Amino acid sequence: MAHPIEEEIQRELKEHTILIYGKGTKTAPQCGFTVETMEFFNQFGYPYEIINVLENPEKREVLTQMTNWPTLPKVFINGQFYGDTDVLGPMQSKGELKPLLDKAFQPAD
Amino acid sequence: MITPQTITDYVRQVLADAQVIVTDLTGTMDHLNVRVVSDGFKGKNLLDRHRLIYQALDEPLKDGRIHALELTAETTDGS
Numbered sequence: 524m525a526h527p528i529e530e531e532i533q534r535e536l537k538e539h540t541i542l543i544y545g546k547g548t549k550t551a552p553q554c555g556f557t558v559e560t561m562e563f564f565n566q567f568g569y570p571y572e573i574i575n576v577l578e579n580p581e582k583r584e585v586l587t588q589m590t591n592w593p594t595l596p597k598v599f600i601n602g603q604f605y606g607d608t609d610v611l612g613p614m615q616s617k618g619e620l621k622p623l624l625d626k627a628f629q630p631a632d
Numbered sequence: 633m634i635t636p637q638t639i640t641d642y643v644r645q646v647l648a649d650a651q652v653i654v655t656d657l658t659g660t661m662d663h664l665n666v667r668v669v670s671d672g673f674k675g676k677n678l679l680d681r682h683r684l685i686y687q688a689l690d691e692p693l694k695d696g697r698i699h700a701l702e703l704t705a706e707t708t709d710g711s
Contacts, residue, residue: 556700592679593686593693594701609703610678 528585536602540627541571544586545596549573556607560596563608567624601627633661634697639689646688647672651708662699673707681705 525533536542543560547553549572552561557573564571576583576595587593590604598605600623605611614620636654643650647670655665666685673681682703692698 554700591683593690604679606679606682609682613678 526585528582529589532582532585532589535572535574536599539572539599540601541569541624542599543571543573543596544576544583544599545573546575546577547573548575553577554595557596560598560608563611567621569624569628600624634664634692635661638692639664639666639698642692643668643685643688646684657700657702660699662697664698664700665702665704667704667706669706669708671707673705678705 541564543557543564545552545554545557545560547557549561552558552573554577561571561573576586583595586597590597592604592606594607596607598607598611605614611620614623636652639654640650640652643652643666647668649672650668650670653667653669655667657663657665666689668681668685672684676684682705685703685705686693686701689698689701693701
């Protein structure tokens with residue numbers, strides 16, 4: 524039986540095409556990098572969700588194990604892990620990110 | 633708080649040839665931009681390159697000497 528927190532995460536990943544696990548919320552971010560990630564995605568105009576795990580050490584640990592990535596924020600696009608803006612920034616400058624987002628938000632025809 | 637030399641030593645335990653440039657983002661030497669240049673990154677995508685650096689800096693991240701990290705990871709020919 525899968526770990527309940529893993530199930531919760533899988534559900535959240537299905538619900539949101541762009542999902543950012545971070546510190547604080549959209550209206551009250553509590554970490555410079557969470558703000559930076561929001562501003563980064565604001566450039567594209569696609570909707571994204573921030574899930575606050577600041578006060579949830581158990582969920583943070585599950586996320587860290589899942590991604591082999593120790594820090595927050597953690598960005599997922601279409602359920603796939605992409606690290607943070609240190610990874611997404613270079614992807615953008617190589618022109619790899621926009622097509623990825625366009626495809627992710629394309630209505631399934 | 634941590635010194636650039638200590639960071640370099642940690643990184644070189646994983647990437648022996650690494651050139652490491654540390655920039656203090658906030659003046660407290662715990663919010664840092666760390667740029668690593670090493671041919672140990674060849675053939676690795678960005679995620680895996682950053683994972684290598686995080687593994688190397690696992691201890692100071694866990695004990696709080698490093699609070700926040702911005703990373704760049706390139707090979708010596710800048711790719």
